[in-house]
Amino acid sequence: MIERLSNRIAIHLCHSNGKIEDTEIVKYGVEITLRGITKFIFLLFIGIYLNILPILILTTLSFSILRIFSGGFHFSSYVKCLLFSVTTLLFLSYCAILLGNFYTKDKEILHNIIILTTTISLILLLFFGPKINKDRPYQNKSKVFLIVSMVIILSGSIFCFLLHNSVVVIAIQLGILFQSLTLIRVKHIQ
Known part of the structure; x- marks a missing residue:
């Protein structure tokens, strides 16, 4: 799911900027960012719930x-x-x-x-x-x-x-x- 979303975002960003050749690099960055945000939100909720x-x-x-x-x-x-x-x-x-x-x-x-x-x-x-x-x-x-x-x-x-x-x-x-x-x-x- 995150990989497909990252791919869509990267294609959109690269096409709108005219840098289609950078799609894979942008996809990698977006994917890492989305995964990091997901982990952070997950940890945030658990940390609040457990009071730590x-x-x-x-x-x-x-x-x-x-x-x-x-x-x-x-x-x-x-x-x-x-x-x-x-x-x-x-x-x-x-x-x-x-x-x-x-x-x-x-x-x-x-x-x-x-x-x-x-x-x-x-x-x-x-x-x-x-x-x-x-x-x-x-x-x-x-x-x-x-x-x-x-x-x-x-x-x-x-x-x-x-x-x-x-x-x-x-x-x-x-x-x-x-x-x-x-x-x-x-x-x-x-």
């Missing part, structure tokens, strides 16, 4: 910002992606709330969590590198994506050291760590 919207947004933002530049695993269908990502982001948000409330007073443990998640995320990024979708424009700029991804991870961690809210810190770190884990290439076992 601020933490869910933080976890999702930290995951999404890094994912733009680092890429990662993709499911074969949008529905699988939607279900897995929503379920995982909800789980991580609840973990952030539980762990953050548990470690509210102990800043040393919180700092160790930041250091540990940052180190794991950087190692995964360096070992597996950005995993950019082959259909994405500029996918051949992997060094740029790698550097930007490293800056995002390090900036997020430095920002977390400055925060005093343990739930927020853990939400951001779990989002970054989860995205970094999607870089791992898993071979299919037959």
Whole structure:
């Protein structure tokens, strides 16, 4: 459904601008945008319903910002992606709330969590590198994506050291760590 709608929008936009040769590129951009909006609306309603919207947004933002530049695993269908990502982001948000409330007073443990998640995320990024979708424009700029991804991870961690809210810190770190884990290439076992 989203693919057909994206195709129609792209054809309309490209024909009205006289750039028919750009239809596939525009279709890709529209499709990614529509899928992102759909996920966001889905997460918004669930976050409001479960009364965890601020933490869910933080976890999702930290995951999404890094994912733009680092890429990662993709499911074969949008529905699988939607279900897995929503379920995982909800789980991580609840973990952030539980762990953050548990470690509210102990800043040393919180700092160790930041250091540990940052180190794991950087190692995964360096070992597996950005995993950019082959259909994405500029996918051949992997060094740029790698550097930007490293800056995002390090900036997020430095920002977390400055925060005093343990739930927020853990939400951001779990989002970054989860995205970094999607870089791992898993071979299919037959």
